Amino acid sequence: MDFIWETMNNKPKVLLVYTQRMVKGRTFEMIENLGTLTLAAQLNAHGFAAKAYTAIATDVMKTIEKMKDCLFAVCFYCDFDNQSAVAAISKHLKEKHAFYVVLGGPQTLHMTDKDLETYQADAILKGEGEETLLEWLSAKAQGREVVVQGEIRPDQNANYVYLEDFSKYELPKNKDVLNYEERPLLAVSTARGCPYRCAFCFEGGNSKNLRMRPVEDVLKEIEARLKDSHRPRYLFFTDDTFTTDPVRMKKLLSGLKALRKKHDFVWFCEGHPGFLVKHPEMIREMMDSGMVRMQIGMESGVEAVLRAYGKQAKPEDIKKVVEICYREGLPQLTGNYIIGGAFETEETLETTTEAVMELLNMAPGMLDISTTFIMPLPGTQIYNQPERFDIVLEDREYITSIEDFPVNHTKGLSLAEICMGRSRFITKVSNKMKEQFKKGLIPKARIQDDFKLALRYGIAGGYFKFIYAKNQQLFHYYSKLIAYKGLLKEWHELNEEEQKSWIIQRIQNIFELDSKALSQTELDILMYSGRFTVKEIAEKLNLSSENMKNLLVKMSYQHLILFSAYI
Structure with missing residues (x-):
């Protein structure tokens, strides 16, 4: 490739991009992509000028066009959600521009040499790229040819690269975000991989064993980024496995508690209901160190469905966690229900709806209930053997949806019936929340807590968004x-x-x-x-x-x- 950047004295400029299709305001824009941010830090420590950028596809194209004359490389984070957008953009860029285009991210795990043609990228690097991306770009900057570990080559496949010792890599930095503007949310990851094997989950279905970062490194990263902050922050722990090891958790909670004496922040994490019912005292400890919002896997109100998913938790466990959290005064507990998932029928939908109504009655003002459709993520049991779950995949590659329409149905429900089932479910949940507020069942202290979290930390739960703020x-x-x-x-x-x-x-x-x-x-x-x-x-x-x-x-x-x- 013939490539000349602005001057040979400048550091090669690299743009690390996470994008999705054209729906403004989706969740992915709100949460920092720690993969690209971590890679930017690693590149910047070794002679590059890298920036991480997250935006919808149209904004990404506009930004690249503005920067095209000084770019050395554009690197895309590719996952199941954005594969079609990345393919279209990558091919367009290779037709029009001279800079390198590199592809990475979790979706590469299931890519082969055939995808070299699909994406037209200069390189597809499979796996965690702290070392391989740096090695590949460094070779190109020096005019050398190199084949790095995890790189897909014509007529050759490559193994996915997993890293073990994260402590030797640079920590993500706020300043490495393109056009950085401070927002309340600050994403943090404490581990990679997952020990659970939920039938619908990409991480559980594909990842290597759980690899935890040293607590000292996590706290060091948080403190460094908080020192750069000029406003209260909302830490968003992104990993699914925050509540896996109670000993490690206690050490992390102690560190967070100490940091809160110097910095104004609160935090969110995902918790496993099976773990929390065995260690109920941890909920109080988590709250004492700043947790104001937690998500637990709810998925279904039907025990047989949870068992099929491999959740290692029962509806009774979920009820118990809700009861404890409400008693302890946790401001917000959120959970997601899969509509049209394993063995779904009108009867299972009704059972799930009744279970959610019971939870809302137990905890007025606390629960933030959301819904989703099954995503047939590659490598998961539902993707590989949908018939085991009475699921029929109509669009296995998820090209026709942006989480707004199901791409599968069950033997008991059609696509249209699944959509209507979700609509009825959401309406009943919404009406129950409004009824609780109208009847004065929500304690004033909870309402005030929701306002504090929204106005100070930018955390707007369901009751706030759909009732209080209106x-x-x-x-x-x-x-x-x-x-x-x-x-x-x-x-x-x-x-x-x-x-x-x-x-x-x-x-x-x-x-x-x-x-x-x-x-x-x-x-x-x-x-x-x-x-x-x-x-x-x-x-x-x-x-x-x-x-x-x-x-x-x-x-x-x-x-x-x-x-x-x-x-």
């Missing part, structure tokens, strides 16, 4: 309460003396309120607010202390007023 009065109420922490209080927080001597503060301009929904006395209280104490307003309106108290309790419940010690 209630203008509620939003104003908690926004003010949190913004003026300690200066404003709710009625139930006041002692007997304060309930007489504190100043009433209205939440919104009185002209923005629906006056028809308020009595004249309530309107008068709002008119006097901000200037007089509770006792003074009661005297002006000739109200007994008991009548005044009843009115203020009602108006507080309606989120119309707060209280301050001073004007």
